[in-house]
Amino acid sequence: MAGAITLERILALQAAYIRCIDNNALESWPEFFLDPCLYIVTTAENHKNGFEAGIIYADTKGMLIDRIAALRNANVYEKQSYRHILGLPHILRNGGDEAESETPFMVVRIMHDGRNDIFATGLYLDTCRAVGSELKFSKRVVVCDSSRVDTLMALPL
Amino acid sequence: MNVNVPPGTIPNATPAMEWPEGALTRIPYWIYQSPEIAALEQQRLFEGPVWNYLCLEAEVQKPGDYRTTFIGHMPVVVARDFDDEIYAFENRCAHRGALIALDSGGHARDFTCVYHAWNYDLKGNLKAVAFEDGVGGKGGMGKTFCRSDHGPRKLRIATFCGLVFGSLSDDVPPIEEYLGEEVAAKIKRVLHKPVIVTGRFTQMLPNNWKLYFENVKDTYHASLLHTFFTTFRINRLSQRGGMVVSPDGGSHASFSFVDKQNKENDYAAMGIRSENEDFALKDPSLLDNADEFGDGCHMQILTVFPNMVLQQIQNALAVRQVLPKAQTQTALNWTTIGFADDTPEMTTRRLRQNNLAGPAGYVSMEDGAVGGFVQRGVAAAAGERAVVEMGGSGTAAEGTRATEASVRGFWKCYRGHMGI
Numbered sequence: 001m002a003g004a005i006t007l008e009r010i011l012a013l014q015a016a017y018i019r020c021i022d023n024n025a026l027e028s029w030p031e032f033f034l035d036p037c038l039y040i041v042t043t044a045e046n047h048k049n050g051f052e053a054g055i056i057y058a059d060t061k062g063m064l065i066d067r068i069a070a071l072r073n074a075n076v077y078e079k080q081s082y083r084h085i086l087g088l089p090h091i092l093r094n095g096g097d098e099a100e101s102e103t104p105f106m107v108v109r110i111m112h113d114g115r116n117d118i119f120a121t122g123l124y125l126d127t128c129r130a131v132g133s134e135l136k137f138s139k140r141v142v143v144c145d146s147s148r149v150d151t152l153m154a155l156p157l
Numbered sequence: 158m159n160v161n162v163p164p165g166t167i168p169n170a171t172p173a174m175e176w177p178e179g180a181l182t183r184i185p186y187w188i189y190q191s192p193e194i195a196a197l198e199q200q201r202l203f204e205g206p207v208w209n210y211l212c213l214e215a216e217v218q219k220p221g222d223y224r225t226t227f228i229g230h231m232p233v234v235v236a237r238d239f240d241d242e243i244y245a246f247e248n249r250c251a252h253r254g255a256l257i258a259l260d261s262g263g264h265a266r267d268f269t270c271v272y273h274a275w276n277y278d279l280k281g282n283l284k285a286v287a288f289e290d291g292v293g294g295k296g297g298m299g300k301t302f303c304r305s306d307h308g309p310r311k312l313r314i315a316t317f318c319g320l321v322f323g324s325l326s327d328d329v330p331p332i333e334e335y336l337g338e339e340v341a342a343k344i345k346r347v348l349h350k351p352v353i354v355t356g357r358f359t360q361m362l363p364n365n366w367k368l369y370f371e372n373v374k375d376t377y378h379a380s381l382l383h384t385f386f387t388t389f390r391i392n393r394l395s396q397r398g399g400m401v402v403s404p405d406g407g408s409h410a411s412f413s414f415v416d417k418q419n420k421e422n423d424y425a426a427m428g429i430r431s432e433n434e435d436f437a438l439k440d441p442s443l444l445d446n447a448d449e450f451g452d453g454c455h456m457q458i459l460t461v462f463p464n465m466v467l468q469q470i471q472n473a474l475a476v477r478q479v480l481p482k483a484q485t486q487t488a489l490n491w492t493t494i495g496f497a498d499d500t501p502e503m504t505t506r507r508l509r510q511n512n513l514a515g516p517a518g519y520v521s522m523e524d525g526a527v528g529g530f531v532q533r534g535v536a537a538a539a540g541e542r543a544v545v546e547m548g549g550s551g552t553a554a555e556g557t558r559a560t561e562a563s564v565r566g567f568w569k570c571y572r573g574h575m576g577i
Contacts, residue, residue, distance in 0.1 A: 041517065045261075046356050053356030053493040055517045057508050062440030067512075069439070074385040076523045148359045148488075152525035153517040 035061035203229030210465030246281025364528030376558035406566030407462025
C-alpha cells in the first residue's frame with residue numbers, strides 16, 4: 001500500500017533526480033519516470049504560447065532510454081557535466097497518491113576545460129505518482145526561463 | 158632561433174586579406190575572423206541584392222500582427238497592416254535611433270518609440286511627433302520639418318509559400334528567379350499548404366555565421382559527424398539522393414530517399430564509427446515516418462542565401478534563421494512547424510521526430526558545436542586556408558552527396574556579393 005505523498009517525499013525525489021544527472025548516472029535517469037510519461041524541455045515563451053514542441057520530447061520511458069543510449073553511443077559533444085541547484089518545491093495539488101508541484105532550478109554547465117556557465121534556469125512543472133514505496137514522475141515539463149540554448153543541449157535537465 | 162626585429166616594425170602582423178589561389182577550393186580563415194569583413198557583409202551582402210528570410214506569414218497572420226527580427230545586424234519590424242499587406246522597416250526611430258518595437262512580436266495598431274513618443278504606422282511611416290507644434294507657443298519642430306522626409310528604412314517584401322523575405326535592394330531579382338526553378342520547387346514540395354508554428358528556440362552558436370551556413374550545405378559531413386542516423390541506416394551515402402543548386406550558387410536543396418534494399422557496407426568497409434549493428438531503439442516510434450509528401454523523400458535540407466534553412470527530416474519540419482551576432486557568435490532561430498490540418502497522430506509524430514533536430518537534436522546537436530571547433534581551431538591561422546575539393550572544384554549539382562559542390566556554390570555567391 002503506497003503511503004500518502006508528502007513534501008518530504010517530493011523533496012527526496014527531486015534530490016535523487018538531480019543527483020542522478022549531476023553524478024553522470026544517466027542510465028538510471030529513465031527510472032524516475034512512469035511509462036508512459038511526458039518529459040519535455042521547453043521555454044517559458046513556448047509554454048506561455050501553448051506551443052507543444054520541445055527541445056527534448058519524450059512520451060514513453062523507451063524514448064528516455066533511447067536519449068541516453070544516443071548520448072552514450074551516437075552523439076558527439078565535448079565532455080561536460082551539470083550542477084543542478086534547486087529551489088523549494090511548491091505543491092499545487094496533492095491528491096494523496098498523485099501530486100502536482102513546481103520547483104525552480106538553476107543548472108551550471110561545467111566544460112572539460114574548466115569553463116562553467118549558468119546553462120539554464122527555470123521551473124520543473126511536475127506530476128508525480130506514488131508507486132509502492134516510490135514516487136515517480138508521470139509528467140515533468142522543464143520550462144527554461146530563456147529561449148536561448150548555448151551551443152547545444154546534450155545532457156537532460 | 159633568435160629573430161631580431163627592428164624597433165617599430167611588426168612583420169606579418171596581419172595576413173593580407175586576399176583570396177588565396179585555388180579559386181573556390183580554398184577558404185582563407187580570416188574570412189571568419191575579421192571585423193572589417195563583418196562590416197562589409199552588412200553593407201554589401203545583407204543590405205545588398207539578396208532576399209533575407211524574415212518570418213513566416215503564419216506569424217503575422219492578422220492585420221496588426223508583428224514580429225521583430227534582423228537582416229544581418231539591422232533590427233527590423235515585420236507587420237501586417239490593415240490593408241492585409243505585409244510591410245517591413247528598420248526598427249530604428251528616425252529621431253534618435255532608438256528601437257521602435259521592443260518585443261519579439263505581438264499585436265499593435267501602430268508603434269510609438271518609448272524615448273520621445275514619435276509614432277509610426279504599421280508600414281513604418283512617421284505619423285506623429287510629440288510636441289511637434291511646441292507647448293504654449295514655444296519650442297516645437299522648425300517650420301521646414303516635414304514628417305514624410307523622416308522615417309526608418311523600408312524593406313521590399315516578397316512572400317513565397319508562406320515564407321516572408323525582405324530586401325533593402327531595388328536590384329534584387331523577383332523571389333522565384335532568385336531561388337531558381339529547382340530550389341523553388343523543393344520549397345513548394347514541403348510548404349504546400351498553410352503552416353502553424355509549434356515552437357521557437359534560439360541556439361547560440363560559438364562561431365561565425367558562415368561556418369553554420371556552410372555546414373548546412375555540406376552534405377559530405379552529414380553521415381560522418383551525425384552518427385545517430387547512420388546507426389539506423391537512415392542517411393547512408395549509398396542511399397538514393399542528390400542535390401540542386403540555384404543558378405547563383407547561393408541556395409541549394411539536398412535530399413535523399415530511403416532505399417531499404419541497399420545492403421552495401423561502405424561505412425563498415427571504411428571502419429568508420431558510423432556503423433553500430435548493436436544499437437537498437439527501445440522506442441522506434443521516433444522513426445515512424447509518414448510519407449506525407451507522397452514521393453518517398455524522407456529528408457530534404459534546403460538553404461536560401463544568405464540566412465534561411467528549410468528542414469524536412471522525416472516529418473520534423475522547421476525553418477531556421479541564421480543571424481550574425483558577433484564575429485564568433487551566431488543566433489540560430491528555430492521555428493518548428495506543422496500544418497494547420499495535421500491530424501492528432503501527425504501532430505504527435507512531429508513532436509516525437511522533433512527530437513531529431515534542434516539544439517538537442519539527435520542529428521543536429523553536433524552542428525551547434527562543430528562550427529566552434531573550427532573557430533577555436535583556426536584561432537591562430539588567419540593566414541591558412543581550408544581545403545574544399547571533395548567532388549572536384551565546381552559548383553554544379555551532382556547525383557551524390559559525397560561532394561562539397563554546394564559549399565563552393567556558397568562561396569561563389571558570397572564572393573560575388575562581397576567583391577572579394
